Amino acid sequence: MMKRPCGTFDQTYAQDMSYIRTPFRMGLLAVLFLLLFIGFPLYADDYLLGIMNVIGITVVAMLGLNILTGYCGLISIGHVAFVGVGAYTSAILSNHLGWPFWATLPSAAVVTGLMGLLVGLPALRIKGFYIAISTLAFHYIIIWVILHGGNLTKGVWGLPCDSVELFGVSLDTERRMYYLIMVVAVTGTILAFNLVRTKYGRAFVAIRDNDIAAEFMGLNIFRYKVLAFVICSVYAGVAGCLYAHYLGMLTVEQFPLIDSIWYMGFLIVGGVGSITGAVFGAFVYRLIDQVVIFLGPFIGQVFPALSGSSVAGFTQMLFGMVIILFLVLEPRGVNHRWQIVLSSFRLWPFPY
Amino acid sequence: MRRESISKERRCAWKVAILTVATAFLVLSASWAAAGDKAVVVIGHLPHFTGAYAATQAHYAPAQDDAVEWINRVNYIPGVELKLIWADGGTNPAKSLAGFKKMIAHKPKPVVIIGESTGIGTSLVKWHAKARVPDIEGGMSQAMIDPPSWTFCQPPPYASQFGAWVDYYLKYIWKKKTPPKFAWLTWDNPFGRSPMTKEAEAYLKSKGIQIVAREFIPNVPSNTASQCMRLRESGADFTFGGMYPSALSVVLKDMKKLGMLGSMTIGMSYATNLVELVNYVGNMADGVYITSIHPLVTEWEQKCPMVKEMYERNNRKANKWIYANCWSKFAIAAEVVKRAVQAVGPENVDGQAAYNALVGLRNFDAWGISPPISFSQTRRVGMDSVIIQTVENGQVVSKGFMATPDLLPGGKDVPR
Amino acid sequence: MFSQLIVSGFLTGSVYALMALGIVVIYKASSVFNFAHGSIVAFTAYLIWSFVVQLHLNPLLAGILCLLVIGIISFLVQRLILYPLTGQPVLAALMATLALGEVVSGFVTLMWPGPARTYPDFLPSGLIRLGPATITLGEIVNFVVCTLAFGAFVLFFQKSRLGLTMRGTAEDHQLARSEGVRVNRIFILAWFIAILMAGIGGFLMAFMHGVNQEPLISLGMKSLAVVILGGMESISGAVIGGLAIGVLEALGAGYLDPIFGGGVEEVFPFVILLVVLMIRPYGLFGYERIERV
DSSP states (O other), rough: OOOOOTTTTOOOOHHOOOOOOSHHHHHHHHOOOOOOOIIIIHHHOOOHHHHHHHHHHHHHHHHHHHHHHITTOOSOHHHHHHHHHHHHHHHHHHHHHHHOOOHHHHHHHHHHHHHHHHGGGHHHHHHOOHHHHHHHHHHHHHHHHHHHHHHHHHHTTTTEOOEEETEEEEEEEEHHHHHHHHHHHHHHHHHHHHHSSSHHHHHHHHHHHHHHHHHTTTHHHHHHHHHHHHHHHHHHHHHHHHHHHHHHHOOOGGGGGHHHHHHHHHHHHOOOTTTHHHHHHHHHHHHHHHHHHHHHHHHHHHTTSSHHHHHHHHHHHHHHHHHHHHHHHOOOOOOHEEEEEEEHHHHSSSOO | OOHHHHHHHHHHHHHHHHHHHHHHHHHHHHHHOOOSSEEEEEEEEEOOOTTTHHHTTTTTTHHHHHHHHHHHEEEEEEEHEEEEEEOTTTOOOOOOHHHHHHTTTSSOOOOOEEEEEHHHHHTTHHHHHTTTTOEESSSSOHHHHHHTOOOOSSSHHHHHHHHHHHHHHHIIIOOOSSSSSSEEEEEEEEETTTTTOHHHHHHHHTTTOEEEEEEOOSSSOOOHHHHHHHHHTTTTEEEEOOOOOHHHHHHHHHHHHHHHHTSSSEEEOOSSSSHHHHHHHGGGTEEEEESSSSOHHHHHHHOHHHHHHHHHHHTTTSHHHHHHHHHHHHHHHHHHHHHHHHHHOTTTTTHHHHHHHHHTTOOOOOGGGGOOOHHHHHSOOOSSSSEEEEEETTEEEEEEEEEEOOOOOTTTTTTO | OOOHHHHHHHHHHHHHHHHHHHHHHHHHHHHOOOOOOHHHHHHHHHHHHIIIIIIIIOHHHHHHHHHHHHHHHHHHIIIIITTTTTTHHHHHHHHHHHHHHHHHHHHHHHHHHOOOBBOOOSOOOOOOEEEEEEEEEEHHHHHHHHHHHHHHHHHHHHHHHHHHHHHHHHHHHHHHTTTTOOOHHHHHHHHHHHHHHHHHHHHHHHHOOOOOOHHHHHHHHHHHEEEEEEEHTTTTHHHHHHHHHHHHHHIIIIIIIHHHTSHHHHHHHHHHHHHHHHHTTTTTOOOOOOOOO
């Protein structure tokens, strides 16, 4: 995977292990961080920051799904329900018990992780696409529990959740929340990058590629599959916690099944099985949403003959068509195209 | 050979895609509309033209344009040109939040935003407060009204609608001396379960009525025989709940199959559009009552000629009931903007001015398209009466206004 | 009460089974799990409404036109979406069908905005008492139509040459291709049959719910659970899965709702599904593939 320019060789083990291998890369990364944490918030208004906040939360959730699906090869179509578990856990803890954010975040992660453990158990027998249905079943069960949770989840009424307070500062604006979400998203990304280079990451890939062969090699595949579920759920729980504090009010309608399917879908559009792919997927997901919302009233202005609902139908079609176009043009995901662009830069002016 | 031609195709398609996007942006930047000479005040609308609510809310599309067109034409708000911006919420909180933010980012900022869904409205409560833009909300939930914030709900609480239905049933339908038996028959979702509060059941008990069954219909029912049979065994005399017509029609068909149609009086909250229900099941809808918040089409056609005029002038084909429903929210919005403009002048109108105007709204008649609306510093529920409507021989008829008891937690009509 | 639940659950299940066949056909032929099925069910119901109610065409002509439209759609789907994805990861094709569902449902919103439509009530409305259970004649008609469609489906696959070719193609694309089978056309045919099944199912369901997009989509998506319960490659599995889900839903609502306070109907089939999968990991009738490394 690691393509490097000519003449860059590893001479020590430390070099071989290091993630950032060239000074140029280090520079690029520094520029990226500067842009993310100083440049962008300096010039962006609340609207752009709001988009980035939602993207950041989506990135965290998408990273978890990517570890489960992209690395371990297990399909989940109940991911949003896990986000919901995280969100409700932190909202219940902060609302009923008054816990602060630094306590709700790990609790949400732990509770959702345990839930992932439970959902992973059927992986003992079930495999392939059938595992998706166990996640689907858990989606229905989780939603049912939230709806019937009585005063705990305030099922039908909506559960309020206060905004984050860290070190005496209330993170109640887009700008303040931006830093928190970005720190979590970047940390999550770095952890994911590292995770897939460890023994566990390699085991996941082995299971994805051929689980029987992996078992022959002495991997306890059940253990690793459950582990993948747990890691996926922990990410979802963290995303859910951020979501709950960010949104301020939870209702069960915020976690519809269709969003789980779209998570899966945009992971594929972004590039399944690579961390950058997951990040791309989150960006594409939320940006297409924005484009559609932007285009709707605009089309209405250009063609006054169309009524609003026809316009909405049209934008919905557009949404689907853009995704189909993405897939037909680049079925291996945006990340694949990105790598091609990168390598052609690297090799320029030679064709290959 | 084959792969090569595919990749050529791909390369060509990329070019086409990039060209299309580029042209789109050119067209976009070229056709930026210029504003008029009057002061422009912006209001927002967040309808759901796609997703689960699309079938109903599609009719809001012509209504929103017509309402704003009429308001501007008759100069309802003197010296002000009302401009409408909207975003499709897609019946999805994430998408609605994105749409909301897009509207809030509009320059000039909208002074009010009209919301159209209980679930979405609940999700956005804190956002409206943060942005300091009031929400005139077509839905209704506990979290929106308590504690009072920037969300103003138009309909009365579901529990109070239920109270009005119980009062009406005891007064006009139930003729025997012994108290009737009651059963919940409702959707198994937040909307359907929202009338089932402690206060509502206490109210029932205070009237000496016993609850004999609680039956829940799934979102998309395909077979409700078991729920209907349990209802029959329970011997309930009347029911209440919230369901859309498509779901209720399945229940009615099953009731007919089991020969129990007419053995109990079915009551529904305001979202069960009787015209649509009749369209589905015809005469089977006879005897279904709803606690409506909108007059019949024949009534508003007389009372509010401008709605009829705009409907005909622009050759609309929408369902008139739902069409007028949308107007009623724009009536509140227009009145609020008008009062805000009177208070602070057209240049200074903002969310805060609209909020002050909303808080001061007392018994506003909503141009006759809904029962009168009042808000106050502490009150976030617009109406305190509903219109009881029913179906007789396949025709929707109105039975007149019914005051809603205050059955919110701590309300004055909650029995202690 | 028990017999009533069983009978009405069975009759509802027969429509689920029919719609599930559509997913199985495509999966068997091309290993693509069709997520657009729900939207297609809704779309075909609207299409039939347009031809029969809006344009007052005679039913025969309407039928032919519908077949024509379905044919064109199958061709477009295969040629424009799935053919370019041949040889690409299966997940990409899966996602493409999901996006296709969005396109179709946007198209329905665009073409037929507004409230639900209804078909004229030409089903007979009498009641039949079957022991302690009551069923309507309409439900009987539903059941007969489903049985006929299923019969035709099985006959086509077992007896006709084309059906045999399709089965062969499903077994092994490479082998079929070397025998001179045009695999692409077989895929188009599979889509055609699938959309036809979706259409019949949607038509029957629309009598109950009206021609209304959202309920039809969610009912169509129920076939997802049906197919997995039955086993994704098995036609008889789809039928039994459909009937089982119908009956389980009815029983869940009948006996568990009072205990759990409602809403079990939607959860219960999935719990059963989970249990079944623990015992038979490939669904009730799926092939247990012998895997080699």
